[in-house]
Amino acid sequence: MASLISDTAPWKDLKSHVGEIEKTHLRDLMNDAHRCHSLMLEFDGLFLDYSRQCATVDTMSKLFSLAEAAHLKEKINSMFSGEHINSTEDRSVLHVALRAAKDTTINSDGKNVVPDVWQVLDKIKEFSDKVRNGSWVGATGKALTNVIAIGIGGSFLGPLFVHTALQTDPEASKTAGGRQLRFLANVDPVDVARNISGLDPETTLVVVVSKTFTTAETMLNARTLREWISSALGPQAVSKHMVAVSTNLKLVEKFGIDPNNAFAFWDWVGGRYSVCSAVGVLPLSLQYGFSVVEKFLIGARSIDQHFQSTPFEKNIPVLLGLLSVWNVSFLGYPARAILPYTQALEKLAPHIQQVSMESNGKGVSIDGVRLPFEAGEIDFGEPGTNGQHSFYQLIHQGRVIPCDFIGIVKSQQPVYLRDEVVNNHDELMSNFFAQPDALAYGKTPEQLQSENVAPHLVPHKTFTGNRPSLSILLPSLDAYRIGQV
Ligand SMILES: O=P(O)(O)OC[C@H]1O[C@](O)(CO)[C@@H](O)[C@@H]1O
Numbered sequence: 001m002a003s004l005i006s007d008t009a010p011w012k013d014l015k016s017h018v019g020e021i022e023k024t025h026l027r028d029l030m031n032d033a034h035r036c037h038s039l040m041l042e043f044d045g046l047f048l049d050y051s052r053q054c055a056t057v058d059t060m061s062k063l064f065s066l067a068e069a070a071h072l073k074e075k076i077n078s079m080f081s082g083e084h085i086n087s088t089e090d091r092s093v094l095h096v097a098l099r100a101a102k103d104t105t106i107n108s109d110g111k112n113v114v115p116d117v118w119q120v121l122d123k124i125k126e127f128s129d130k131v132r133n134g135s136w137v138g139a140t141g142k143a144l145t146n147v148i149a150i151g152i153g154g155s156f157l158g159p160l161f162v163h164t165a166l167q168t169d170p171e172a173s174k175t176a177g178g179r180q181l182r183f184l185a186n187v188d189p190v191d192v193a194r195n196i197s198g199l200d201p202e203t204t205l206v207v208v209v210s211k212t213f214t215t216a217e218t219m220l221n222a223r224t225l226r227e228w229i230s231s232a233l234g235p236q237a238v239s240k241h242m243v244a245v246s247t248n249l250k251l252v253e254k255f256g257i258d259p260n261n262a263f264a265f266w267d268w269v270g271g272r273y274s275v276c277s278a279v280g281v282l283p284l285s286l287q288y289g290f291s292v293v294e295k296f297l298i299g300a301r302s303i304d305q306h307f308q309s310t311p312f313e314k315n316i317p318v319l320l321g322l323l324s325v326w327n328v329s330f331l332g333y334p335a336r337a338i339l340p341y342t343q344a345l346e347k348l349a350p351h352i353q354q355v356s357m358e359s360n361g362k363g364v365s366i367d368g369v370r371l372p373f374e375a376g377e378i379d380f381g382e383p384g385t386n387g388q389h390s391f392y393q394l395i396h397q398g399r400v401i402p403c404d405f406i407g408i409v410k411s412q413q414p415v416y417l418r419d420e421v422v423n424n425h426d427e428l429m430s431n432f433f434a435q436p437d438a439l440a441y442g443k444t445p446e447q448l449q450s451e452n453v454a455p456h457l458v459p460h461k462t463f464t465g466n467r468p469s470l471s472i473l474l475p476s477l478d479a480y481r482i483g484q485v
Pocket residue numbers: 152153154155209210211212213214215218271272358
């Protein structure tokens with residue numbers, strides 16, 4: 001029988017370490033300045049502070065031993081080198097190739113896939129430029145200023161997240177000027193009604209996004225909008241008003257979409273990781289222009305390189321992954337709250353819900369052996385401060401929920417009011433992170449304010465509960481360097 005990670009010595013060592021940590025109050029952990037400083041790091045505009053996790057430096061070193069026992073480094077290398085790590089479907093897992101630089105070589109089944117990726121990216125650039133500059137027009141000669149992207153799951157949540165994040169970005173909102181991008185996912189006809197409300201088929205382009213091109217909800221919505229277009233403009237209008245993104249180009253053609261207007265991706269892209277393929281890049285380029293979307297790809301590439309090559313002690317995705325394992329499988333905290341303090345990241349939690357919960361939390365190991373421990377967290381979240389007036393009470397006063405607070409260095413849309421502390425002040429944020437001691441457990445807002453720390457940036461009440469744990473992840477919103485961790 002295949003062995004389980006829970007049979008290894010590092011797992012057992014961590015198990016016996018739990019009692020020690022449970023005896024330690026977070027206040028005491030926070031009073032150890034050396035520990036706090038060593039549990040913070042920065043990469044490319046992302047600042048990670050995990051000093052409020054219920055973990056010591058010793059815990060972290062035990063988690064690194066666990067990563068070694070799990071052959072994590074070898075597994076990362078196997079993924080980047082195109083080995084078939086998706087063993088159930090016998091496929092490579094290469095979403096990282098979707099944002100690789102043109103001159104990179106990434107092989108799947110002996111073939112470098114990067115030229116194919118760039119062929120599609122170039123085609124998207126050309127097509128979206130034509131639609132945006134009015135050289136591709138609708139059946140009646142009018143410019144197509146509105147896009148409805150039909151798709152569900154990974155063919156919806158990633159693109160919606162990035163769209164929501166870009167909407168108020170100064171550069172992106174300028175390049176989007178006068179254009180609309182909407183997403184139709186639900187099979188409920190109410191979603192159709194909402195999507196077409198106020199739109200004219202003459203000026204609307206529909207993008208059908210489906211990896212398989214068989215998903216029931218998506219195909220019904222595609223047929224509904226095909227009817228909406230052809231009943232208004234005639235069946236011949238479909239070729240000008242409908243395009244597709246899929247790995248199944250045969251079914252695209254069968255549906256009646258010109259294969260020349262189809263944008264391919266590949267079976268080595270998992271649906272939930274497909275935002276950097278044509279799934280996200282096409283609708284987003286139609287809305288914002290390819291050059292804006294390319295910056296998102298470059299940000300994702302940067303975190304990929306960091307993930308691939310940085311030692312685990314400084315590797316943000318690896319650290320967050322190990323802390324998840326620690327919280328869920330050892331400390332027994334089943335949930336994780338994702339709490340971005342910016343409305344621009346409003347759709348981050350639903351995106352991460354799919355990315356994480358469709359992947360992790362299985363009851364069996366990769367070899368089909370039943371797990372004797374819980375795996376994978378239940379993700380939920382809302383932007384602050386809205387969540388504070390909703391479910392934070394349970395977190396303050398009830399069960400322990402590890403919280404990932406996400407702050408921002410610089411707001412997309414700053415507001416400056418004399419004598420007011422608002423959560424976009426660069427200087428306050430720099431002070432906030434320049435003085436970790438000022439974040440010490442249990443300080444009052446007044447104390448923090450006297451130390452020049454914006455009190456409502458410090459959800460201090462969450463530090464006063466029994467054993468809360470949290471990380472603060474600080475993205476530079478200029479580049480949306482989120483990547484798929
Ligand atoms: O892109 P498709 O093939 O329409 O699939 C949509 C979604 O359905 C799932 O396959 C399962 O629900 C997701 O993984 C995927 O993102």
